[in-house]
Amino acid sequence: MARTIIVSNRLPVKVQKDNKGELQYKPSEGGLATGLGSIYKEGDNVWVGWPGLYFQDEDNKKEATERLKDENMWPVFLTENEIKLYYEGFSNETLWPTFHYFNQYALYKKSYWLEYQKVNQKFCDEVVAVANPDDTIWVHDYQLMLLPDMIRQKLPDASIGFFLHIPFPSFEVFRLLPWRRELLDGVLGSDLIGFHTYDDMRHFLSSVSRINFIGNHHGQIMRDRRTIVVDSFPIGIDYDKYAASAASPATLSREVKFRTSLGDQKLMLSIDRLDYSKGIPARLQIFDIFLSKHPEYQGKVSLLMIVVPSRDNVEKYKHLKEEVDLLVGRINGKYGSMNWTPIHYFYRSFPLEDLSAFYRMADVALVTPMRDGMNLVCKEFIASKLDKHGVLILSEMAGASKELSEAIIVNPNDKHQVVDAIYEALTMPEEEQEVHMNYMQDTLKKFSIHHWVKLFLDRLTGVKDKQKKMATKVMDASMKAKLLKDFEESKERLLFLDYDGTLVPFNSDPQKAKPDQQLLDIISALTAMENTHVIMISGRDKNTLQNWLGHFDVEFVGEHGVWVRMRGKEWKTIDTLDGTWKEEIRPILEMYCDKTPRSFIEEKDYSLVWHYRKVETGLGELRAREIISHLKYLSVNMNLQVLEGNKVVEIKNLEVNKGKASSRWIEKSKADFVMAIGDDWTDEDTFKAMPKHAYTIKVGDLRSGARFSVRDHLAVRDLLEKMVAQAKTPIKS
Numbered sequence: 001m002a003r004t005i006i007v008s009n010r011l012p013v014k015v016q017k018d019n020k021g022e023l024q025y026k027p028s029e030g031g032l033a034t035g036l037g038s039i040y041k042e043g044d045n046v047w048v049g050w051p052g053l054y055f056q057d058e059d060n061k062k063e064a065t066e067r068l069k070d071e072n073m074w075p076v077f078l079t080e081n082e083i084k085l086y087y088e089g090f091s092n093e094t095l096w097p098t099f100h101y102f103n104q105y106a107l108y109k110k111s112y113w114l115e116y117q118k119v120n121q122k123f124c125d126e127v128v129a130v131a132n133p134d135d136t137i138w139v140h141d142y143q144l145m146l147l148p149d150m151i152r153q154k155l156p157d158a159s160i161g162f163f164l165h166i167p168f169p170s171f172e173v174f175r176l177l178p179w180r181r182e183l184l185d186g187v188l189g190s191d192l193i194g195f196h197t198y199d200d201m202r203h204f205l206s207s208v209s210r211i212n213f214i215g216n217h218h219g220q221i222m223r224d225r226r227t228i229v230v231d232s233f234p235i236g237i238d239y240d241k242y243a244a245s246a247a248s249p250a251t252l253s254r255e256v257k258f259r260t261s262l263g264d265q266k267l268m269l270s271i272d273r274l275d276y277s278k279g280i281p282a283r284l285q286i287f288d289i290f291l292s293k294h295p296e297y298q299g300k301v302s303l304l305m306i307v308v309p310s311r312d313n314v315e316k317y318k319h320l321k322e323e324v325d326l327l328v329g330r331i332n333g334k335y336g337s338m339n340w341t342p343i344h345y346f347y348r349s350f351p352l353e354d355l356s357a358f359y360r361m362a363d364v365a366l367v368t369p370m371r372d373g374m375n376l377v378c379k380e381f382i383a384s385k386l387d388k389h390g391v392l393i394l395s396e397m398a399g400a401s402k403e404l405s406e407a408i409i410v411n412p413n414d415k416h417q418v419v420d421a422i423y424e425a426l427t428m429p430e431e432e433q434e435v436h437m438n439y440m441q442d443t444l445k446k447f448s449i450h451h452w453v454k455l456f457l458d459r460l461t462g463v464k465d466k467q468k469k470m471a472t473k474v475m476d477a478s479m480k481a482k483l484l485k486d487f488e489e490s491k492e493r494l495l496f497l498d499y500d501g502t503l504v505p506f507n508s509d510p511q512k513a514k515p516d517q518q519l520l521d522i523i524s525a526l527t528a529m530e531n532t533h534v535i536m537i538s539g540r541d542k543n544t545l546q547n548w549l550g551h552f553d554v555e556f557v558g559e560h561g562v563w564v565r566m567r568g569k570e571w572k573t574i575d576t577l578d579g580t581w582k583e584e585i586r587p588i589l590e591m592y593c594d595k596t597p598r599s600f601i602e603e604k605d606y607s608l609v610w611h612y613r614k615v616e617t618g619l620g621e622l623r624a625r626e627i628i629s630h631l632k633y634l635s636v637n638m639n640l641q642v643l644e645g646n647k648v649v650e651i652k653n654l655e656v657n658k659g660k661a662s663s664r665w666i667e668k669s670k671a672d673f674v675m676a677i678g679d680d681w682t683d684e685d686t687f688k689a690m691p692k693h694a695y696t697i698k699v700g701d702l703r704s705g706a707r708f709s710v711r712d713h714l715a716v717r718d719l720l721e722k723m724v725a726q727a728k729t730p731i732k733s
């Protein structure tokens with residue numbers, strides 16, 4: 001049976017050594033481990049990851065491997081040096097600060113990068129060792145961004161998903177990384193790429209378009225003729241588990257115990273790993289301001305602050321610990337009394353029953369990270385509120401704020417806003433608390449972790465199925481052989497060939513795309529054959545076509561069909577065409593040229609084209625949208641069509657297109673071999689006009705109405721050369 005192989009830096013269980021040197025197995029902290037921990041044991045799934053200890057002796061490794069395998073885990077053993085450079089270094093001193101907009105903390109060290117690559121390769125070797133061909137591989141998080149493409153190199157047909165649990169920063173921040181392109185290339189080895197929020201997703205897409213120069217169509221990216229889907233999948237929690245835990249006798253008895261020692265003050269709760277992204281010092285300062293602004297709450301409200309140790313070998317985290325200790329001491333010293341402690345501060349982790357008791361007891365959850373991919377603590381708080389009493393104050397910088405809009409949403413940098421939010425929360429009527437709680441609980445119940453896993457994995461299956469269907473279009477060796485044979489045996493042939501992008505590569509200067517010697521040889525040989533019509537079907541103006549190829553026995557369609565030249569005849573245009581509209585449209589396009597550096601207008605007999613291939617990425621696309629909407633109504637009245645192509649907007653008469661033009665030949669001819677090759681949207685009209693038996697071939701992208709697809713203009717030339725060589729057709733005298 002097909003399995004899911006989950007791959008993440010850390011396993012959901014961490015191995016530790018006790019005082020006697022015996023191995024102990026404890027659950028890992030952090031959102032990823034608690035989130036996916038509930039599902040990986042289903043079926044035969046396997047979780048591949050680091051067990052969180054440096055193993056020196058082989059016996060221990062063996063013992064841990066066996067024990068972990070019993071629980072569907074496959075350990076990747078990492079050395080102290082690897083952890084230092086790959087995990088603490090590149091992952092947590094380079095990527096983590098950059099992705100959380102703390103780029104002033106980021107270190108760019110070559111030694112970190114080298115080790116990051118090596119460890120990703122190590123993970124790759126393990127995955128390849130575990131995975132069966134039909135398994136689905138699901139890679140998680142920023143520590144393993146190179147892994148999807150490394151697996152793709154080894155297992156080209158594998159089904160690979162990638163999910164990023166932390167924010168994806170805006171392009172302006174991401175571009176600061178020296179290894180930005182390699183990181184994106186790594187992720188693009190996946191078939192499905194998921195983020196928590198729509199913003200993360202669009203930041204990623206904009207980086208891919210600017211750094212790797214690959215655009216997208218509604219979140220779909222074409223790479224190596226493989227469709228990759230990018231989408232947002234906000235992670236949920238195991239709702240029922242937290243709700244059940246909140247009702248369990250163990251939790252209730254702990255609540256009684258904690259309450260007795262705390263007294264009956266109101267309680268605010270915060271729980272996070274010790275991390276500068278979580279905004280802990282700012283939160284403490286906010287609590288300080290609150291107590292001085294509202295002295296009536298002194299003695300009446302306490303902050304229960306759980307800080308879980310994390311990445312304590314990383315310099316910035318060590319400093320943070322000192323800062324937090326100092327602030328807690330200062331505030332407790334400033335306001336505390338014999339019978340009231342303002343802040344109850346714990347620097348350790350707690351078992352679930354304790355956490356559940358804290359969630360139940362808290363009147364207010366204060367979740368105010370500076371940046372957080374999602375933040376599960378706030379979701380767990382909501383799920384634990386069985387009586388529906390309690391208020392969530394949530395930072396707008398946490399991914400969770402996009403779903404939990406009934407919380408009091410705050411900007412953690414605006415300290416006075418958060419102080420007011422605390423006051424609002426402490427004084428909120430219970431009925432109002434219930435209304436908000438109900439909405440948020442309904443959302444979290446539906447969008448649980450089970451829902452998330454299903455959504456992601458079903459989508460990945462869908463993407464893979466679509467890829468397989470598309471793959472049937474690829475012109476493989478046997479199809480090519482059939483085409484060549486049909487060509488050889490045919491009596492009358494029509495070959496429709498688009499020019500730019502089909503016979504020559506796309507050039508940023510249109511006039512530089514002149515035919516080279518190889519192409520001239522091909523055209524010369526094709527046109528020399530008996531019973532063979534070669535029709536150059538292009539958007540280019542007739543003069544250029546005539547100058548470049550007019551000396552061969554080629555037939556032409558120019559300006560997408562405005563001009564036609566059939567064998568032995570002169571250039572001819574559609575009689576009814578009117579070009580007077582150009583006088584009205586040209587000034588509009590000129591206005592766009594004036595405000596868009598390096599854009600230009602190309603004028604043809606019956607069309608105007610606005611080109612933006614040399615314009616700053618993004619700006620050109622924006623202006624194109626503006627032009628299209630500007631001309632929307634005008635064009636309908638004037639009987640014009642406005643078409644968007646590769647870095648162009650083209651305006652022309654409604655009755656002109658390559659399909660109509662090519663029909664002239666189809667209607668007249670008795671050809672038993674028809675072929676049409678093209679790369680652009682305008683060629684779709686040609687494909688549609690072809691008879692059923694025709695070989696329609698799209699260059700590049702697989703998304704097309706054509707029956708087949710080839711990679712690029714070189715593949716087209718290769719095919720045409722083979723046709724010439726194999727046809728053994730008599731040459732015209």
Ligand SMILES: O=P(O)(O)OC[C@H]1O[C@H](O[C@H]2O[C@H](CO)[C@@H](O)[C@H](O)[C@H]2O)[C@H](O)[C@@H](O)[C@@H]1O
Pocket residue numbers: 009010029030031032033035141142165166235310311372373374375376
């Ligand atoms: O493994 P560690 O270095 O100890 O760190 C713990 C984990 O922290 C991060 O969690 C993120 O994932 C959560 C769930 O999607 C999300 O709610 C949170 O906002 C993120 O910060 C990290 O992404 C994991 O890889 C770490 O294992």
Ligand SMILES: O=c1ccn([C@@H]2O[C@H](COP(=O)(O)OP(=O)(O)O)[C@@H](O)[C@H]2O)c(=O)[nH]1
Pocket residue numbers: 028029030031032034035271272273306308348349350351355374375376377378380
């Ligand atoms: O003592 C603790 C405190 C917290 N957590 C869990 O750690 C996770 C923190 O995830 P979150 O998404 O809030 O932040 P991250 O640490 O992943 O950045 C939550 O599921 C908490 O229940 C834990 O296991 N033990």
Ligand SMILES: [Mg+2]
Pocket residue numbers: 498499500501502678679680
């Ligand atoms: Mg073309």
